[in-house]
Amino acid sequence: MSENGPERPYHHGQLGPALRANARAILEQDGLPGLSLRSVARRAGVSHTAPYRHYASREALLADIACEGIAELRAELSQAAAAPAEKPERIVRFATVYLRFALRHPGLIRLIFGAEFHNRASFSALSDATNSLVADIGQALADPAAGLAALAAMHGLAMLILDNVIDLGQHQSGWDVIPSRAGILLRSLLESSVV
Amino acid sequence: MSENGPERPYHHGQLGPALRANARAILEQDGLPGLSLRSVARRAGVSHTAPYRHYASREALLADIACEGIAELRAELSQAAAAPAEKPERIVRFATVYLRFALRHPGLIRLIFGAEFHNRASFSALSDATNSLVADIGQALADPAAGLAALAAMHGLAMLILDNVIDLGQHQSGWDVIPSRAGILLRSLLESSVV
DNA sequence: TGTACATCAGTGAACGCGCGTTCACTGATGTAC
DNA sequence: TGTACATCAGTGAACGCGCGTTCACTGATGTAC
Numbered sequence: 001m002s003e004n005g006p007e008r009p010y011h012h013g014q015l016g017p018a019l020r021a022n023a024r025a026i027l028e029q030d031g032l033p034g035l036s037l038r039s040v041a042r043r044a045g046v047s048h049t050a051p052y053r054h055y056a057s058r059e060a061l062l063a064d065i066a067c068e069g070i071a072e073l074r075a076e077l078s079q080a081a082a083a084p085a086e087k088p089e090r091i092v093r094f095a096t097v098y099l100r101f102a103l104r105h106p107g108l109i110r111l112i113f114g115a116e117f118h119n120r121a122s123f124s125a126l127s128d129a130t131n132s133l134v135a136d137i138g139q140a141l142a143d144p145a146a147g148l149a150a151l152a153a154m155h156g157l158a159m160l161i162l163d164n165v166i167d168l169g170q171h172q173s174g175w176d177v178i179p180s181r182a183g184i185l186l187r188s189l190l191e192s193s194v195v
Numbered sequence: 196m197s198e199n200g201p202e203r204p205y206h207h208g209q210l211g212p213a214l215r216a217n218a219r220a221i222l223e224q225d226g227l228p229g230l231s232l233r234s235v236a237r238r239a240g241v242s243h244t245a246p247y248r249h250y251a252s253r254e255a256l257l258a259d260i261a262c263e264g265i266a267e268l269r270a271e272l273s274q275a276a277a278a279p280a281e282k283p284e285r286i287v288r289f290a291t292v293y294l295r296f297a298l299r300h301p302g303l304i305r306l307i308f309g310a311e312f313h314n315r316a317s318f319s320a321l322s323d324a325t326n327s328l329v330a331d332i333g334q335a336l337a338d339p340a341a342g343l344a345a346l347a348a349m350h351g352l353a354m355l356i357l358d359n360v361i362d363l364g365q366h367q368s369g370w371d372v373i374p375s376r377a378g379i380l381l382r383s384l385l386e387s388s389v390v
Numbered sequence: 391t392g393t394a395c396a397t398c399a400g401t402g403a404a405c406g407c408g409c410g411t412t413c414a415c416t417g418a419t420g421t422a423c
Numbered sequence: 424t425g426t427a428c429a430t431c432a433g434t435g436a437a438c439g440c441g442c443g444t445t446c447a448c449t450g451a452t453g454t455a456c
Contacts, residue, residue, distance in 0.1 A: 010432080010433065010434090011418060011431090011433070012432080015432080015433085036408075037411090038409065047434050047435070048410095049411085049412090049433075049435075050432075050433050050434075052433095053431080053432050054432090057411085113358050113360060114358060123359075126360065149348060149352070151351070152348050152351035152355055153344060153347050153348040153351055155351035155355055156346070156347035156348055156351020157347035157351065158351075159308070159351065159354055160346070160347055163308050165325050166325070166329070166343060166347075205399080205400065205401090205449090205450050205451060206398090206450085207399080207400075208399095210399075210400085231441075231442060231443080232442085232443070233442065234441090242402070243402090243442095243443095244402080244445090245400050247443095247445095248398080248399050252444085253442095253443070
């Protein structure tokens with residue numbers, strides 16, 4: 001009996017990370033409403049009370065993966081910030097990174113920005129991240145207001161694409177092309193508005 | 196007994212409209228997750244099965260109020276389109292109307308644009324509305340791509356404000372000031388990008 | 391004007407569901423000596 | 424190296440909840456004659 005297949009031992013061993021990974025998979029597959037502690041446990045192949053050894057509540061798990069997502073987004077953005085570039089290119093590069101992230105993790109980006117869920121810890125992390133992003137873009141453009149407007153534009157573009165309201169061509173060519181098209185879009189909007 | 200207060204008669208009489216109104220009130224108060232057929236019935240002071248005389252399912256009710264909202268947004272936007280104005284003013288006017296609507300009906304705008312709910316009827320109405328909006332702005336700017344980008348910018352701005360990610364000053368002065376501030380923001384982004 | 395009847399709108403009990411959370415438990419691991 | 428014990432991670436039964444939906448019903452309205 002013990003040799004026909006890798007039966008999971010009594011102790012999972014890495015349940016914490018496994019919970020987060022499965023939670024994010026569910027988030028992307030079924031959206032926030034489908035993300036219950038029970039569904040996560042089910043997907044991790046563990047009893048539905050096991051998660052309570054790692055998270056005090058559903059909300060705690062959500063907060064954790066939200067923070068995780070914010071950290072990842074922030075890392076990608078700061079990587080984009082590191083590469084030197086002239087003003088219009090700089091903001092287009094930010095927009096590209098942001099859009100690519102949003103299109104790759106739609107559920108996560110909605111969890112992060114959505115108002116349905118506002119945990120203190122995740123919110124202050126988000127606030128820090130967006131503030132530094134806005135400041136960075138604003139500085140790159142030498143115009144704080146334009147930084148805000150640019151963030152709004154890329155966020156709105158991401159949301160409209162994810163919600164299937166506008167179509168930048170994913171059907172023909174896959175989603176990887178979208179950021180570059182969006183870049184052109186934003187460039188047309190931005191390049192002559194730089195002070 | 197019958198004279199101590201206006202006891203509702205057995206037949207409500209206007210339950211259809213009452214359901215829609217109460218559903219929208221719940222949507223704004225508690226968001227989409229709180230909007231159940233039972234909560235709507237409760238709020239309308241009616242048994243929890245009464246709504247089934249007017250809607251076949253929860254989804255049917257949601258579709259109906261989504262369409263209602265789209266029609267209202269569309270009416271306000273076409274009113275803005277009617278007033279003649281020069282190019283930059285024109286788009287700022289659109290943005291103002293759009294933002295004002297979004298800030299006044301946050302739950303509704305999220306229902307309309309959110310991907311969680313995609314009914315065919317409401318979606319095609321939304322598609323028509325956004326297409327004509329994009330076309331209108333694009334034409335006003337003599338640049339279709341800028342029309343799309345402008346819609347994205349105002350939608351993103353609305354979402355970021357509603358999700359408390361950015362703060363355009365609602366705390367000091369109430370939300371009615373936001374659209375005008377946002378107008379300044381968008382103007383700074385747009386006015387020199389007109390072809 | 392009055393009576394019979396069809397139709398309609400609202401009722402309340404009941405169903406099965408998935409959920410978050412609690413509880414006492416048990417199997418496994420690691421540490422002290 | 425071996426034994427006792429504390430600690431930890433996962434279990435499964437159970438709770439109460441709100442939900443969507445169904446069903447047979449009943450009170451009210453309107454229509455035909």
